[in-house]
Amino acid sequence: MREPPWVSAHLVHGGDLDALLVSVVTAVHASGLAGDLFFLRYWEGGDHVRLRVRPAAGATADDLCALLTEHGRRHFAAHPSTPADPDQYARQARALGxxxxxxxxxxxxxxxxxxxxxxxxxxxxxxxxxxxxxAVERHFVESSRIALAVLAARPDPDRRQTAALSFLLVSASAGVGTGDAAPPREQALRDLAERAAFARRYERQRGKLIELQRRMAAVATGPARTTGVLAAWHRSLTTLRDRLDAAGADPPRVTAILDTCGHLLCNRLGLTLAEEAYVRYLAGRLPADRAVEEAGR
Known part of the structure; x- marks a missing residue:
């Protein structure tokens, strides 16, 4: 049976997108009208959340449109945006475009x-x-569910970055993540990492970060029945890899897609580009550094 098409809503808001996501998605799920759902954050046209939602059995696209409009407006009324600055948007659009x-x-x-x-x-x-x-859209649904579980705890910036790094280290340990070895579209992130002197920052945190990498490797090699968001991420990404292989995707495309999925999880968690650059730098460096350290013992 063919799945119903996605309803695509852009919720434009100059405020706390974490709170908007948790509020609206919780209400949409509680309604019983929504089936699968995934989201992204984006800047074009102003900061906003892009929600893709499929109607549940017995619901229609019109039902979902009315529901999303109602709960979006309710949240906006309770948490109005800061005033928009057209000049700031124009500068941001030129830079990000x-x-x-x-x-x-x-x-x-x-x-x-x-x-x-x-x-x-x-x-x-x-x-x-x-x-x-x-397979990719199924992963997007699972990735969004994982990100929302993290966001519901209202993490501060440090916890948010630690969560993102933990997910990427699990990916790397399972052989389904590329860390800092990103495709050409991520060249700007690598350049940003170099300008920010991430290597010096890393050395100040080295011991703690290598211990984190050790724990995440244990998650990646643990039993399949392991629960929690880290294990769910591992299962989702490895399942995606296997389904892409079965669909006949060539290895370079599979690698690029899995790398993109790491980037999109950082987006869903609300990392800035600079924060993502540092996290990806660490995810690319830590496995090798841990191996060198353990070989020297």
């Missing part, structure tokens, strides 16, 4: 505290079609 190599972008910021419905356009060129796209 160039960083992502976009040919065009929204020239004007959308009104804050609005719910805008846009068609969902799957990225077939990046992920593939058919079984490959189905």
């Amino acid at each position: 160039a960083l992502e190599r976009l040919p065009t972008w929204e020239p004007v910021q959308l009104p804050n505290d609005t719910v805008v419905f846009r068609p969902y356009v799957p990225e077939y060129d990046r992920y593939g079609r058919g079984a490959a796209m189905d």
Whole structure:
């Protein structure tokens, strides 16, 4: 049976996107009208959350649109945005549009505290079609659920970065993450890492970080029945890899997709580009440094 199409809503808000996500997604799930759901944060047109939701059995796309509009507006009324700055948006759009190599972008910021419905356009060129796209979207749903579990605890920036690093270290230990060995689209992140002198920062935290890597490797090699968000991430990513292999995706594409999934988890957790750059730097360096340290014992 064919799945119903995704309803795609952009919730534009110049405020706490964590609180918006937890509030709206909790309400949507509680309604019984929503099936699978995943989300991303994005900047184009102003800071917003992109929710993709499938109707549950017996529900319609119109039901979901009404539900998302209602709960979005309710949250916006209780937590209004800070006033928009058109000049700031224009500067941000130029910088981020160039960083992502976009040919065009929204020239004007959308009104804050609005719910805008846009068609969902799957990225077939990046992920593939058919079984490959189905596998990727299934992972997006699971990744979003994992990120929301972290966000519900209202983490501060340090805990948020530690969570992101933990997930990426689990990926690396399971052989399904590329850490800092990113594809060309991430070159700007590597450059940012170098400018921020991450190596010196790492040395100040080295002992604690290597111990974290040791614990995450244990998660990746632990029993399949292990529970918790780290184990769920490991299962989701390894299942995605296996399903992509079964769908006939070539190894370079599988590697690129898995790397993108790490990036998108950082996005869902709300890391800034600079924070993600440091986390990815660590995820790429720690496994080798731990191996060298243990070999010298």
